[in-house]
Amino acid sequence: MKKLLKIIFMYVLLFSYNTAISQDQDNPWAISLGINAVDYWPVGQPDPQGDLFDEFFNVNDHWNIFPFISRIEISRSFGRNLSFSVIGSLNRIDKFGDLRTGPNGSLQTNRVPDLTYYGIDGAINYSFTNSGKIEPFISGGGGYTWLDKIGSGTLNGSIGVKYWFAPKFAFQLQSTYKHVFEVYGFRHFQHSVSISHKFGGDKDTDRDGIPDEEDNCPDTPGLYAFNGCPDTDNDGVADPDDACPKVKGLEAFNGCPDSDNDGVEDKSDRCPDVPGLTTLFGCPDSDGDNITDSRDKCPNVSGPNENNGCPWPDADGDGTIDRYDKCPNTKGLVENNGCPKLSEQDKTLINDYAKTLLFSPGRSEIKDESKLVLLDILRLLNTNPNAKFNIIGHTDSIGDSKFNQQLSEERASAVRDYLILSGIDRSRLSSAGYGEDKPIADNRTPDGRKQNRRVEIILVN
Structure with missing residues (x-):
């Protein structure tokens, strides 16, 4: 004992x-x-x-x-x-x-x-x-x-x-x-x-069962999972870390909500009630043209921002929009700015018409009887507004060669000036003269000299 x-x-x-x-x-x-x-x-x-x-x-x-x-x-x-x-x-x-x-x-x-x-x-x-x-x-x-x-x-x-x-x-x-x-x-x-x-021995000021030395929020009752801090909105994010502590949200957004579940938190979402795209601040883009539906005048059809989300019109349906179509009412080719390509027949007609133009002897003025021919040439040029032409003058071998050279240049310029004054863009036309250097017939006969006195309109492009 x-x-x-x-x-x-x-x-x-x-x-x-x-x-x-x-x-x-x-x-x-x-x-x-x-x-x-x-x-x-x-x-x-x-x-x-x-x-x-x-x-x-x-x-x-x-x-x-x-x-x-x-x-x-x-x-x-x-x-x-x-x-x-x-x-x-x-x-x-x-x-x-x-x-x-x-x-x-x-x-x-x-x-x-x-x-x-x-x-x-x-x-x-x-x-x-x-x-x-x-x-x-x-x-x-x-x-x-x-x-x-x-x-x-x-x-x-x-x-x-x-x-x-x-x-x-x-x-x-x-x-x-x-x-x-x-x-x-x-x-x-x-x-x-x-x-x-x-x-015993563990002070717990807020009486939440977590001692103050372990409690990150010792003065506010909280949860053990959050080291003693509260989660007022029950969203899994402790209030000190919650940017929206009174509204239930997502951890990815620091406790703030994303009502439409589009990956953009409500405070940054310009369309918080409609799912949208991150790149458009949470707003939808139904037609995928990178313009929000609220700004898009054609929300179901893709179009450029310059036209408020609507496609540019193409009246003739040739794939070239009217704003770039040089022939908006005539179906043409995209590479020809919406205009039809000049046919071989039109090329021949223009040149044939040009050869029939008449001038006063030794002068560059076009005779009045050639005006109808010029109208036909204008019609063909207007039908093909993207085509460019070189107007070339020729003479026979009668007379001084220097004079003939100058006369061929002046006659070609006269035709060019007439067409420009009639509405053809000057950038489409150029002119040159070759005098008597490029005959197409025998200058020793009257008929040959007649053929050599001519104007040609040649397609450049």
Whole structure:
């Protein structure tokens, strides 16, 4: 009894000393409640006990389990990973190892009348981590155990793990080996399953269950998932990080909404109720012409911005819009600016008409009787407004060659000037004279000289 009193006094003294330190350092308390199982078999002792760790998990044959709350542990932490615990436990023992029975010496559970088991222990615990949900630990210490009226001191070593399923609550598994030195004591294992709750010493100003030292919003009740900060609009974004804390939104937009789900948050969306395009600030573009429907005068038909989203008209349907079509009412070719290409027949007609033009002898004035021919030439040129022509004058060989050269140039210029005054763009016409240098007939005969006195209109493009 004196030995027991000494052990208890040492535990009280050590526990009081650590408590004083813990209070100074504002360290938390913890209390654990659970059930325990006592196994006398796998401890390395002779019958009725067995080899060390033999059948360590043979629950049915060797474990004495008290099915009610039978273990209480009170602990106090000091430092970052250390704590001191006082443990009390209670059990009923009806399995005490195995005995060999029968002629073959087979092992059977050694049944004993219900023996009362009491234990009080002290331990110093070391946790391998002080963060995260899983906390493995080891313990070392000693205690005193009674089996009915027989008591003995023990030297204890433990291994265990805690799973923190809530900020202050953990599920704890622990296995302890208790070594007895007295000959009248019995070595054994004691296993336990407990629920642990830590409390005290943690200031929680807003009473949200999260201590201020871990609470990012210590003055406002919040959620554990957001380190103690609130989420007023329940959108999964904590209020300090929520740009729209009172309106439910998306994490991608810092808690702000996107009502039409078009990838553009409402505050930047010019059409917040209609799905649209990011490039058009959330507004739709039905015809894909990069003009929002609200600005598009033809929202279902693609058109240029210069025409308010409507296609340019093409009256003759030749693929050249009217604004660029030199022949808007006549179907033509795109490469010819919407005008039809000059046919070989028209080329021949223009040149044939030009050859019939009449001039006064030795002069460049066009005779009046040639005006109808000029009208025919104008008609053909207007039908082909994109065509360009070179007007060339020729003479016969009668007279001075220098005079004939000058006369051919003047007659070609006279035809060009007449056509320009009649509405043909000057950029379409050029003129030249070759005098008597390029005859097409014999200048020694009257008919040949008549053929050589001519004007030609040649298509350039």
